[in-house]
Amino acid sequence: MMGEVDVAIVGAGAAGIGAARRARDYGLSFVLLEAKDRIGGRCHTDTTSLGATWDRGAHWLHSAAVNPLTRVAEALGHPYLKRESFTDRYLHLGTRLATDEEKRDYEKSIDAAFDAVDALGEAGRDVAVVEALDREGRWYRLIEHVHEAISGFPPERISAVDLHRYYDSGENWPLFRGYGALVEAMGAHLPVSLETPVTAIDWSGQGVAVETPKGTLKAKTVIVTTSTNVLARGLIRFAPVLPARLQAALEGVPTGAANKVAIKFSRDVFGLPDTSYGSLMDERDPARHAVSFQIRPFGSELAIAYLGGRFADEMEREGEAAMIDMAKSAIADMFGSSILGSVEKAVATAWGGDPHTLGAYASALPGHAEARPVLWEPIGERIFLAGEAVHASWFSTVQGAFLSGRDAVERAALAIGHRS
Numbered sequence: 001m002m003g004e005v006d007v008a009i010v011g012a013g014a015a016g017i018g019a020a021r022r023a024r025d026y027g028l029s030f031v032l033l034e035a036k037d038r039i040g041g042r043c044h045t046d047t048t049s050l051g052a053t054w055d056r057g058a059h060w061l062h063s064a065a066v067n068p069l070t071r072v073a074e075a076l077g078h079p080y081l082k083r084e085s086f087t088d089r090y091l092h093l094g095t096r097l098a099t100d101e102e103k104r105d106y107e108k109s110i111d112a113a114f115d116a117v118d119a120l121g122e123a124g125r126d127v128a129v130v131e132a133l134d135r136e137g138r139w140y141r142l143i144e145h146v147h148e149a150i151s152g153f154p155p156e157r158i159s160a161v162d163l164h165r166y167y168d169s170g171e172n173w174p175l176f177r178g179y180g181a182l183v184e185a186m187g188a189h190l191p192v193s194l195e196t197p198v199t200a201i202d203w204s205g206q207g208v209a210v211e212t213p214k215g216t217l218k219a220k221t222v223i224v225t226t227s228t229n230v231l232a233r234g235l236i237r238f239a240p241v242l243p244a245r246l247q248a249a250l251e252g253v254p255t256g257a258a259n260k261v262a263i264k265f266s267r268d269v270f271g272l273p274d275t276s277y278g279s280l281m282d283e284r285d286p287a288r289h290a291v292s293f294q295i296r297p298f299g300s301e302l303a304i305a306y307l308g309g310r311f312a313d314e315m316e317r318e319g320e321a322a323m324i325d326m327a328k329s330a331i332a333d334m335f336g337s338s339i340l341g342s343v344e345k346a347v348a349t350a351w352g353g354d355p356h357t358l359g360a361y362a363s364a365l366p367g368h369a370e371a372r373p374v375l376w377e378p379i380g381e382r383i384f385l386a387g388e389a390v391h392a393s394w395f396s397t398v399q400g401a402f403l404s405g406r407d408a409v410e411r412a413a414l415a416i417g418h419r420s
């Protein structure tokens with residue numbers, strides 16, 4: 001790798017692809033360096049493991065009506081399903097369905113829980129979300145599960161101020177061909193160097209020297225899109241080291257956990273409308289964690305369990321077989337154990353063990369809400385962080401990552417005095 005480019009972009013997930021597309025539009029010279037043998041990062045549509053299409057990572061266009069990627073999906077011919085929300089769900093209490101009254105009571109409780117968390121955040125109280133929740137309440141396990149799914153951490157480890165800053169229009173529209181497939185299409189015509197992990201970034205002189213096993217590249221600026229956990233754990237060596245203020249901020253906004261277990265059936269065992277959502281909370285066993293499922297997304301014979309936060313982390317540590325057992329026993333309780341006779345195959349994700357992400361999405365710890373804006377600050381006017389964790393109000397989402405990458409290019413262009 002010879003010569004000096006305007007921008008080196010580290011990582012070809014949504015942020016890196018957003019950055020590269022904008023750099024190309026601006027006429028900046030750039031390279032896009034990706035450690036994996038594929039682009040997309042935490043957006044990864046799997047068509048091989050089960051012989052059916054499912055997203056191992058991101059799946060829903062969040063805040064879909066105002067999400068810029070909804071328009072991109074339309075332009076690239078990736079259809080989506082307009083849904084109001086996830087709440088049109090089947091709520092199972094152990095082996096029975098909740099009554100309408102129970103469902104209404106749960107919905108009232110979760111709305112009240114979100115209002116209470118919002119009030120804490122609005123008041124600027126940078127404390128744990130759990131302080132606003134009634135742990136003894138009947139629906140706490142479901143409310144905990146929803147928080148873990150949203151933030152990747154249990155309510156004890158989520159900052160109320162940070163969560164309050166998240167913008168959610170309430171529309172979550174799944175993509176028929178997968179979110180991973182959309183992000184892949186967005187990056188299809190970009191020059192990208194795959195299997196090129198950046199090992200070090202030297203910014204001691206002018207510009208930066210970006211080291212990879214394939215050689216060292218000189219650039220005027222660098223945009224780093226890797227997760228906060230990858231950076232905090234020093235998997236890319238910076239010389240000089242990152243400022244202490246930034247290192248502390250990375251540790252204050254760690255990448256949390258989320259995983260899925262996808263179960264493929266040989267036929268329709270549910271008899272529900274396509275793309276249904278169901279949750280299980282077992283009132284017979286208070287120690288059992290709540291879990292939710294997508295059922296037959298777009299008519300496929302799949303049930304996909306969603307695990308977030310501590311539960312996702314603990315289950316991942318127990319291994320794929322334990323995750324599959326957990327998901328099978330949950331879906332059997334919900335729909336009857338006879339459905340297990342039609343299971344063809346099941347697979348589970350392990351985002352925490354993925355060496356290039358080390359987690360799912362980032363959330364500020366209690367007391368660390370002000371760490372997130374620090375991630376946005378340029379280092380030495382030539383190192384810019386991007387990625388989901390950096391976006392002020394759309395963190396933990398694909399569109400937030402994408403926009404942060406575009407924004408980083410604008411700041412890099414300004415820093416080098418580039419005019420498009």
Ligand SMILES: Cc1cc2nc3c(=O)[nH]c(=O)nc-3n(C[C@H](O)[C@H](O)[C@H](O)COP(=O)(O)OP(=O)(O)OC[C@H]3O[C@@H](n4cnc5c(N)ncnc54)[C@H](O)[C@@H]3O)c2cc1C
Pocket residue numbers: 010011012013014015016033034035036039040041042043056057058059060061062196197198199225226227230235236258259260351356357359360361386387388389395396397398399401402
């Ligand atoms: C299970 C799960 C479900 C989710 N569901 C949704 C959802 O429904 N909707 C939604 O909007 N979001 C969802 N998300 C979050 C969303 O996937 C992420 O916010 C987004 O994809 C992050 O994009 P990014 O570009 O910031 O990071 P990444 O996608 O992680 O991209 C960073 C890239 O950098 C690469 N890399 C790492 N280290 C190096 C290195 N040293 N050198 C070069 N390259 C390197 C990585 O391989 C990766 O490709 C979900 C995530 C998970 C895990």
